[in-house]
Structures are given as C-alpha cells and as structure tokens.
Amino acid sequence: MRKLKSVITETVRASVPALTITVMDNEARVLDTALAEQLGMAEPRKVRQNVIEPNRDELEAFGGGLRMDLI
Structure with a gap:
C-alpha cells in the first residue's frame, strides 16, 4: 500500500495558489x-x-515516473 503525505507550500505570488x-x-x-504556474510560465x-x-x-534518466495515474 502506498503511503501518501501532502504538504502545502507558501504562496509565491498573490495571484498564484500555493503548490x-x-x-x-x-x-x-x-x-x-x-x-x-509557480515558475511563472506564460502558458x-x-x-x-x-x-x-x-x-x-x-x-526519465533521473528515475521514477513522469506520470502517475490518479488514485
């Protein structure tokens, strides 16, 4: 079974929600x-x-998956 833990970061800019x-x-x-969005990409x-x-x-060379299906 996968263990999940979520962390909310601080808001970087008022117009962008926390990560x-x-x-x-x-x-x-x-x-x-x-x-x-946090990095300020235009799109x-x-x-x-x-x-x-x-x-x-x-x-992919860093390992792990680039995509994770929703649980």
Whole structure:
C-alpha cells in the first residue's frame, strides 16, 4: 500500500495558489501544471508539450515516473 503525505507550500505570488507537494513512497510529487504556474510560465498548460516531452529522455534518466495515474 502506498503511503501518501501532502504538504502545502507558501504562496509565491498573490495571484498564484500555493503548490501542493505529495510524498508517495518517499518521492515528492507535484502537478506539472501547478509547478509551471509557480515558475511563472506564460502558458502553464503547455508545460508537457513545451518542456516535458522535449526532455523526456533526460527526465526519465533521473528515475521514477513522469506520470502517475490518479488514485
């Protein structure tokens, strides 16, 4: 059984909600679009298309999964 623990970070900018970090199996997980919004990307919903997919090989080399199905 997976152990889950969620942590809410501080709000970086008033217009951007706090980031929720979930710890699963001792790995921190965060929603990619939420992270993109925190980082100030102009189009956070395109983070997968513009950042993750072009760098998939490098990201997968770090281990863990790039995608987690909803529980």
